[in-house]
Amino acid sequence: MKIKAAVTYEKGLDFEIREIGIQSPKQGEVLVRMVASGICHTDLNARNQHRPVPLPAVLGHEGAGIVEEVGPGVNSVQAGDHVVFSQSSCGFCKKCRAGKPFACEKAFQLNFLGAMPDGSHRLYQEEQPLSHFFGQSSFASYSVASERSVVKVSKELPLEMLGPLGCGIQTGSGTIFNRLKPSIGSTIAVFGCGTVGLSAIMAAKVTGASRIIGVDVHDNRLVLARELGATHTLNSRDQDIVAAIRDLTGSGVDYAIDTSAHPDVFRQAVDCTAQSGTAVIIGGPPLGTQVTLDMNHLLYERSIIGVLQGNSVPQTFIPQLIELYQSGIFPFDKLLKYYPFEEINQAVHDMEKGKTIKPVILMENGC
Structure with missing residues (x-):
């Protein structure tokens, strides 16, 4: 045919x-x-x-x-x-x-x-x-x-x-719903407010996170992030993002999600986590991409994880997302x-x- x-x-x-x-x-x-x-x-x-x-x-x-x-x-x-x-x-x-x-x-x-x-x-x-x-x-x-x-x-x-x-929507939202499963009141920073990042922000709002920080270089995306659930937004062109996130939270965030797959941005995501916090990479960098981290920062009970496809079983998770949309909260x-x-x-x-x-x-x- x-x-x-x-x-x-x-x-x-x-x-x-x-x-x-x-x-x-x-x-x-x-x-x-x-x-x-x-x-x-x-x-x-x-x-x-x-x-x-x-x-x-x-x-x-x-x-x-x-x-x-x-x-x-x-x-x-x-x-x-x-x-x-x-x-x-x-x-x-x-x-x-x-x-x-x-x-x-x-x-x-x-x-x-x-x-x-x-x-x-x-x-x-x-x-x-x-x-x-x-x-x-x-x-x-x-x-x-x-x-x-x-x-x-x-x-x-x-x-x-x-x-x-x-793909994009289940990856971002599934990272929150299926893998991190944050408790009510958790703090979350999302680096990159594209489809994946904004889906994570919408999901974080559903879970009852107290502070949801969207980070991007495009102001129009940050405006949408606010509309979809971010409590704070930061343009990374204008400031020291790690310092700004620590100012907002006092000690860093419980979860930092990098959707950009850029080594410098992922380093920021790791560095802005609080003790016992978790940094997540869900973007896809070119093969062979490497990042440099401070090992002492990791020593204080911080974790780094990678998440594929939002840890989703599509046949069950996609219908669940549709139900959330129909209920008006996604x-x-x-x-x-x-x-x-x-x-x-x-x-x-x-x-x-x-x-x-x-x-x-x-x-x-x-x-």
Whole structure:
């Protein structure tokens, strides 16, 4: 079948919308007619080869669509179901069997190395295979994905707004809800007020944190952070952030979350934690990135942890986030701005310049 896709041909170049071929779903796979896809910095990391995804590739990993066809052995969804995509996992390794698909031992292979689990491909341009990304390649009018990567969602909400739940929003909010689980009255600093950081701020508000400090270099993002739950905001261009956070809290924060993946920013996150505090990295730096820390600072009962995909089991967590949205306490729709598929490069530009928090591209097949 012929479909339309945004193809990445070379490192750092704009996406090119082309006609390509897609094969039918095999055992355990589903074919989904795409309605929309969020754009995430992880897509740009792959395009820029900070993550060595084989090129050419069809990127995209915050897809939402309608099941068109199911392959043999699929029983969790059927044609006509509305679904959101999330990360790919094997289902067989020790971590998956323990209910931790976010820590799948084959996650890098399944999400970044460009092929299906058996090494085959479903996307082609003429005779050349195109790399599959994050188990979905959602920058396309149709996608083939593993049954494990799709989450059935209610038809009550517009499907085009739900795609970002599968990565950025679940990563930020899941870090709070699933991993840190802060007690009422906790203090939290969030470095980077993009999709992931603002999702963490919204979640922190739900948990009853007493001080939620948003840090960014864009004033427009800090304004939105206040609207979504931050009690304080700081522009890191203007001041010594570690000193400012200590002034606000007295001794530092219980939790500091870095979404930027920049070594200097992560150092600030570590340094602003109080004794027995925890610094969290959830951004994806280029492979080989290193950071320097003061070991004496860590000696005083401070912890550093990394969190993948918000420690989320998407099939249960994404419906929970939808319920929070419907109850009015998790307004993630305020992060979104929609673009036609053909304007994908403009959407990327606006995100890179800080003008748009979460761009979502709409396919011509939309509901």
